[in-house]
Amino acid sequence: MSTTVMIVDDSLFMRKMLRDILEEEGYEVAAEASDGEEAVAKYKECRPDLTTLDIVMPNKTGIEALQEIMAFDPAARVVMCSAIGQESLTTAAAEAGAKAFILKPFNPELVARVLKEAAQG
Amino acid sequence: MDMSQYRNLFLSEAREYLKTINDTVVALEQSPSDRAGIDALFRGAHSLKGMAASMEYGDVVEVAHSMEDLMLRVREEGLVFDAGVADLLLEGADLIEGLLNDVEQELEPRRPPGDLPRRLAGYTPQRAQPEPHPPQQAPAPSQAAPAEPEKGIEPAGELSTVRVRTELLDHLINLTGELVTNKHRLLNIGRELGSPQLNDAVSETAKLLRALHDEVMKVRLMPFDAICDRFQRSVRALAKRSGKELSFELAGREIGLDRGILEQLTDPLNHILRNAVDHGMEGSAERVAAGKAAKGVVTLAVSRDRDRVLITVSDDGRGMDPQVMIAAAIRKRLITPEEAVLLSPRQALMLACIPGFSTAKEVTDVSGRGVGMDAVNASIQKLGGSLTIESEPGVGSRFTLMVPMTIAIIHALVVQCGKVKGAVPVTAVHRTVELRREQVESIGKRQVFQLDGEAIPLLSLNRVLGLPLGRFTSGIIPLFVTEAKGRRIGLVVDRLLGQHELFVKPLGRPLSRLKGVAGGATLGDGEIVTILDVADLL
Numbered sequence: 001m002s003t004t005v006m007i008v009d010d011s012l013f014m015r016k017m018l019r020d021i022l023e024e025e026g027y028e029v030a031a032e033a034s035d036g037e038e039a040v041a042k043y044k045e046c047r048p049d050l051t052t053l054d055i056v057m058p059n060k061t062g063i064e065a066l067q068e069i070m071a072f073d074p075a076a077r078v079v080m081c082s083a084i085g086q087e088s089l090t091t092a093a094a095e096a097g098a099k100a101f102i103l104k105p106f107n108p109e110l111v112a113r114v115l116k117e118a119a120q121g
Numbered sequence: 122m123d124m125s126q127y128r129n130l131f132l133s134e135a136r137e138y139l140k141t142i143n144d145t146v147v148a149l150e151q152s153p154s155d156r157a158g159i160d161a162l163f164r165g166a167h168s169l170k171g172m173a174a175s176m177e178y179g180d181v182v183e184v185a186h187s188m189e190d191l192m193l194r195v196r197e198e199g200l201v202f203d204a205g206v207a208d209l210l211l212e213g214a215d216l217i218e219g220l221l222n223d224v225e226q227e228l229e230p231r232r233p234p235g236d237l238p239r240r241l242a243g244y245t246p247q248r249a250q251p252e253p254h255p256p257q258q259a260p261a262p263s264q265a266a267p268a269e270p271e272k273g274i275e276p277a278g279e280l281s282t283v284r285v286r287t288e289l290l291d292h293l294i295n296l297t298g299e300l301v302t303n304k305h306r307l308l309n310i311g312r313e314l315g316s317p318q319l320n321d322a323v324s325e326t327a328k329l330l331r332a333l334h335d336e337v338m339k340v341r342l343m344p345f346d347a348i349c350d351r352f353q354r355s356v357r358a359l360a361k362r363s364g365k366e367l368s369f370e371l372a373g374r375e376i377g378l379d380r381g382i383l384e385q386l387t388d389p390l391n392h393i394l395r396n397a398v399d400h401g402m403e404g405s406a407e408r409v410a411a412g413k414a415a416k417g418v419v420t421l422a423v424s425r426d427r428d429r430v431l432i433t434v435s436d437d438g439r440g441m442d443p444q445v446m447i448a449a450a451i452r453k454r455l456i457t458p459e460e461a462v463l464l465s466p467r468q469a470l471m472l473a474c475i476p477g478f479s480t481a482k483e484v485t486d487v488s489g490r491g492v493g494m495d496a497v498n499a500s501i502q503k504l505g506g507s508l509t510i511e512s513e514p515g516v517g518s519r520f521t522l523m524v525p526m527t528i529a530i531i532h533a534l535v536v537q538c539g540k541v542k543g544a545v546p547v548t549a550v551h552r553t554v555e556l557r558r559e560q561v562e563s564i565g566k567r568q569v570f571q572l573d574g575e576a577i578p579l580l581s582l583n584r585v586l587g588l589p590l591g592r593f594t595s596g597i598i599p600l601f602v603t604e605a606k607g608r609r610i611g612l613v614v615d616r617l618l619g620q621h622e623l624f625v626k627p628l629g630r631p632l633s634r635l636k637g638v639a640g641g642a643t644l645g646d647g648e649i650v651t652i653l654d655v656a657d658l659l
Contacts, residue, residue, distance in 0.1 A: 011168050012325070013134045017127060017175060032321050046317060056167045058160070083171050105175035108122050 003119050004030040006046065008039040008065070009054040009081065014104070018052060018081075021108045022115070036060025040068045043076070050119055051078045052102070055089050063092050070097040079118050081106075124176055131176050132225055135217070138165045142188075142214045146207050153202040162210070163192040169217065181220050184234050187241035188213045201246060209241050287380070290340055297330070297337050298624030302643050304330055305622070309646055338527035342377035345423045345432075348387050349374055352394055352421060359398040366405050366416045367398065373423030378430055379527045382504055386432070386524070389497040393434045393520050394419065396494075401438035401518055411515065413437065430526050435519040441512040443469035450478060456606070459565075463576060464608060470510040471607030474498035502656050503639065505531055505546050523548075533623050533642075534601060535650060537616040539588035542650045544623055544642060549655050551602040551609060553617050558596045570611060577602060582612045585637075585658055591615040605659040612655065625652055 005027045009015045012034070019029050030048045033039040037059040043051060051069065055062035062080060069076050080093045083104045090101055099118040102111050142165045149158045166189035173181035188210055194200040219232045304327050311319040349371055356369045378386075397419050405415040419436045443466040450456045450472045456464075464472075472478055476495040501508045506524035525531070525548075533544035534553065560570050561579065569576040579600065583590050591613070600611040623642035632638060637658030642650050 010164070011134060011172055013127060013130050013172050014168075014175070016130060021122075030317055032325070056164050058164060083167065083174075104171045105177075 002026055002028045003050060004028045004046070004048040005050045005052065005115075006031040006033065006039070006042060006048040007052050008033045008036075008057070008062070009052075010034050010057045011054075014054070014081075017106060018111070021106060021111050024108070025112045025115070027115070036062060036065035039065045040072070043069050044072060047073070049077065050115060051076065052081055052115075053078050053098075054081045055093065056083075063089065063096060066093060066096045066098060077118050079115060127176065128224070131172055132221055135169055135172060135181075135221055138169050139214050139218055139221075141165050142210065146210050146214075149202050150204065150207050159192065159196050159202065163189060163196055166192055178220070178224060180230050180234055181217055183238050184213050184217055184220075184241075187238040191241050191244060200244075203246055205244060205246060209237075209244060213237060213241060285340075287341075290337075293337050294341070297334050298626075300330055301334065301622060301624055305644065306646065338379065339377070341379050341381070341527065343380045343383055344374060345376045345378060345383070345430075346374035348383055348390075349421075351387060352390060355391060356394055356398060356419060359395060363399055363402075364404065365398065365402050367402055368416060368418050370418060370420045371422075372420065376423045376425055376430060377526070378524070382524055382527075385500060385504055386522070389500050389522070390421070390432070390434065392493045392497050394421070397434055397436040397438065397518070397520075401436045401440075403439050407439075425526070426523075430524055432522040432524070433519055435517060437517040440514040440516050440518050441470055441473075441510075442514045446470060446472045450475070453477065460608070465575075467509075467511070468608045470512055471604075473510065473607075474508065475606050499657065502549065503654065505548050507548055531623055531625055531652075532620055533652065535618040535621050535644070536582065536599075536601070536614040537618055538583045538586055538591075538614050541586065541588060542618070542644075542648060543582070543586075543614075543653045544621065544650045545601065545603070545653050545655055546639075547620060549603050551604065553599070553601045554611065555617075556598040556600060556611075558593070558598060561598070572602065572609070572611075575609065577609050577611045579611045579613055580659075582614050585612075603655050605656055610659075623650070623652070 003026075005022055007015050007018050007022070007029060009018065015032050015034075019032070022029055027050070030046045031042045033042045035058045039051070039053065039057075039062075040060070053062045053066055053069075057065075060068075066078055066080070069078060074097070076097070077099050078097070079100045079102055080090065080098045081102050081104060082090055082093075090098075093101070099121070100114045102114050142162060145158050145162050145165070149155060149162070152158070166185050170182055170185035170189055173185060191200075191206060191209065195202050195206065200206070216232060216234060216237060220230055223230050223232075304323065307319075307323045307326070311323050353369060353371070356367075360367050360369075402417045402419070403411070403413075408417060409415050417437055419434070422433050422435075424431050443464075446469045447456075447461045447464060451458055451461055455472070455475050455478060473494040474497070478495065498508050501522055501524065504524050506522060509521045509523075510518065511521070512518035532547045534547055534550050535542060535544045554570075554572070556570055561568050562570065562576070564576065568579045570579060571577070581590055598613055599615070599617045600613045601617065602609050602611050604610070621644060623644075625640040625642050627633065627640055628635075628638065632641075637654050638651055639654040639657075640652040642652060644650055
């Protein structure tokens with residue numbers, strides 16, 4: 001059975017790109033969410049194996065969503081998506097339990113490698 | 122990775138962000154410390170940057186990045202969102218818009234960022250009148266072709282409007298409505314298949330459709346102002362004719378309404394205004410004797426409440442007395458004394474809307490109101506709106522019309538009666554109830570049930586529609602509460618099927634002549650429902 005992923009990003013464009021990369025790699029995209037609140041709700045609903053979480057989002061930031069997801073499921077495997085220049089936020093995310101980081105703009109090979117590690121590790 | 126496949130998606134979403142940025146900048150100028158607005162601006166610039174970076178549009182990245190940084194200073198470092206910040210952000214949004222147009226037309230960037238990123242980065246407040254416009258304009262002539270100013274590069278201005286035939290607009294609305302119906306079909310399929318991917322895609326589509334619908338409907342909006350002058354003239358003429366001194370005040374002329382609704386509001390509003398001047402308003406002598414200002418005031422005010430528009434006509438005239446209204450209705454045999462006991466003061470005032478309640482001759486001695494109010498009420502309900510009357514004897518009256526800003530797509534309660542599925546606009550439904558059989562009481566020949574301390578009479582919608590009556594073998598009687606003749610009644614149906622978003626289509630002849638039928642619509646599964654005008658049916 002393929003690994004299920006939930007993609008969280010407020011940009012449809014970003015979600016579409018990431019979905020294409022992930023599906024190419026054989027992941028099953030179980031859900032998409034466009035803000036932090038939706039992310040938490042959908043996580044509880046579909047319990048994906050992996051979650052990619054954007055940091056800058058409306059209605060709860062990625063960090064807030066991460067904290068809630070980790071509180072709900074301490075075994076959650078969440079990979080944060082961040083842009084260059086958000087180093088302070090990545091520290092906060094790591095403390096909150098993020099497994100890994102991928103940097104925007106996405107590099108398909110890098111994304112694939114980081115997610116694979118996050119799924120296994 | 123072949124990025125060209127994402128170009129259109131990038132363009133459409135980037136333009137959405139630009140629109141948000143433009144709107145938010147303007148809103149923030151009014152309330153510069155609005156946290157939500159500041160956050161939204163920051164996110165908008167940030168998302169634009171990220172998307173453009175993926176597409177490798179360096180110029181867009183550079184401008185968006187410096188806009189994001191400027192907003193970060195506002196957000197984190199207490200930089201005040203002043204006119205200088207607003208100007209720079211708008212200039213940035215314009216520049217990106219130009220760059221997007223170049224991308225769309227596959228041209229080399231014709232208006233590079235120039236020194237804008239530097240000015241965004243180096244912004245310090247309280248410079249004596251920062252004037253970013255001349256530098257913005259200056260490079261343009263050297264870059265652009267001399268003769269024809271390119272489309273899209275032009276900053277939005279007077280050229281940004283086009284004339285469109287209303288027929289074309291109706292066509293667009295029709296198509297959008299069909300899409301909404303189709304969305305429900307997809308939702309049903311998704312539910313049957315249990316596919317999260319499909320559900321996700323459909324829910325995304327649903328969001329986009331909602332946005333599309335709202336935008337398309339906005340195109341048909343016209344300001345209320347378009348019909349104001351008629352009222353001003355008619356009120357003036359009426360006052361003159363009846364020899365009354367009054368001032369007429371108008372508020373909210375700028376509020377937009379669907380042109381179809383606007384057209385159908387003219388007559389009802391004229392009726393109400395005429396009543397206010399002719400019957401509601403006292404003569405100067407009477408006013409002074411009652412301790413009021415000699416000059417009366419009639420106000421017509423329009424305001425928005427989300428997707429609805431409130432129109433109130435108020436006067437400071439003699440007002441209406443519920444007890445007098447009730448006595449008159451009993452005298453005219455419109456209600457029985459037993460029914461009268463059940464009426465609240467508010468419901469008593471609504472008696473004015475019963476056909477036959479009053480004629481012009483009797484109106485002044487009865488209540489000071491009533492001419493054509495049944496017609497007024499019927500036309501407002503036909504628009505999917507509602508009418509409420511408030512009044513205090515000696516102080517004045519207020520008539521409130523609440524109408525939808527746009528038409529065509531309504532929320533309706535779908536009910537099953539025998540083999541027929543009917544839909545009742547939620548505006549006409551006070552609430553739904555599932556009664557246990559033992560909750561039904563008999564008062565004389567009538568069956569009633571208790572709701573909020575009021576005995577609500579029950580009526581079978583099946584019977585009204587001439588259909589066989591339901592059995593209710595489970596002992597549960599489903600019904601919805603609505604209003605008729607100014608009071609609440611419970612309409613019993615076979616089943617309550619839930620609330621649906623319906624795209625209403627007018628019925629052709631001869632169906633359009635049927636009493637109580639307001640239109641038709643298709644459910645997501647293709648089934649046809651009849652839209653019922655309950656007030657008209659009863």
